[in-house]
Amino acid sequence: MTIPDAVTIGHAHEALQAAFCDYVPQVFRTVDFRRWCAWGEWNDDYRAFAVFDEGRVVANASVMRMRLQIEGREVIGYQFGAVGCVPSHRERGLSRVVMEAALEYCGAAPLLLFANERVLDFYPRFGFAPREQMLFGAACHAEPGSEPAPVLDLAEAHVRAGLVALSDEGLAVTERFGARSHARIASWYAANAFSRPLRQLRADAWVLAGVEDGTLYIDDIFAREPFDLRPHIPRLINQPITAVHFGFTPERWWPQARVIGVDTEAYLFVRNLELPSGPHRFPVMART
Template sequence: MTIPTAVEIDHRDRVLQAAFCDYVPQVFRTVDFRRWCAWGEWNDDYRAFAVLEEGRVVANASVTRMRLCVEGREVIGYQLGAVGCVPSHRGQGLSRVVMEAALAYCGGAPVLLFANEKVRDFYPRFGFTPREQALFGTELHAAPGGEAAPVLELAEAHVRAGLVSLSDKGLAVTERFGARSSARIASWYAANAFSRPLRQLSDKAWVLAGVEDGTLYVDDIFALESFDLRAHIPRLIDQPITAVHFGFTPERWWPQAGVVGEDLEAHLFVRNLTLPPGPHRFPVMART
């Protein structure tokens, strides 16, 4: 039996990019890459390693180059995503083929990924170790006030360019375990209608946030410098709230926030990466 090999797909190959986009919803039913690709967000930092059959992608493991921040240090690493195999080709070892190709590309660099509950036993075979993720929040009673922060639409090219600029030049949302230059991952969530609104506090500070059931969820902050988030809460809400929850470790923005639970939906695995002790949360909008 001939062992298949994986091919590398980048943003320049429109034919294989389209084949990749056809593959994704076959494995991840609610996910699509077509709009994100049409926006021009697939760049050199994203590569797919796929097994092809008659021009179709039947198995895949994608790699995103990341500027990781770990305990205040910036390191270049990678995050895996879109790992899987179409139902008709499972049980043939194709997921191992694409995983090995993706990890060969990463070399000895740090690698992380977020898995679903069904495949938690798969990734330790490739040297990955599971790590817990915490949920952070705080009680806060607040009501709307002042001029509401306007909503920015990531469907507009100039907004996406602005987010990239803030993400590249600005602060990492957390120094404990986070990432810089993750705007194109955040735009993927927006392209799939998975993100909360992007609100503009100022030219130097944009926030992904929204209110649900009396809680303000602050998913990410893209800012050139630190600021007092508490002072802007009334501008981010359209109804009274009793709590704020964060999609990242909020040590910079809300030092008094505490752990309010474990992120049971985030099955984090790491390879060649030592994480800081204590609770932390990799930003939800930087996960692939």
């Protein structure tokens, strides 16, 4: 059997993108890229490496170019995502084809990916090593304020443009192990209705946050300058809370936060990437 080569799909390849979008829900049942593509969020930072069969994508590995922040240093790397093979074409070596094509494109750059528990033995075959991620939280007793922070709709182009500007030019939410310029990853979550509301605390400070069962979950903060988050908590909640949990390492925003467990929602793997010692959490809204 002849093993086909992988085809590169970039932001300008609309017909190939459509085939990619057809592939994704066949492997990831609750995931879709169509709305994200329609929003124009696929730019040159995102590339897919796909095997086609009769015009259909049957295997794929994508990479997103990342401005990683590691202990205050910026490092250019890549994050893998949408890796898989449609059920009808498994056991043919096609996942290896697309992984090797993506790895060749990335060269010796630092790499990371988040995997589910079904494929934990797959990525070490390509030089990836598992790394533990922690959960952070703190006690916080607060009541809703009289002036809730306005909700911004990422379906609107000007809101997406504003988020891109804040992500490109503002702070990384954490300098321990985080990212900048990841607004288009965050918008993918919004396009799939996976994200919590985006709220505007002020013109240059936007927060993805929501309350569940008396806990405020702050998934990301996009801001040009650091600020004291605590006085704004009443503006982010619609019911009393007793705790706040963070989707990132909150050393800048809540120094008293502590480790409250291990992040078992996704499993981190890295290659050519040395992570800081001590507990940390790569921002959930920067994960592909």
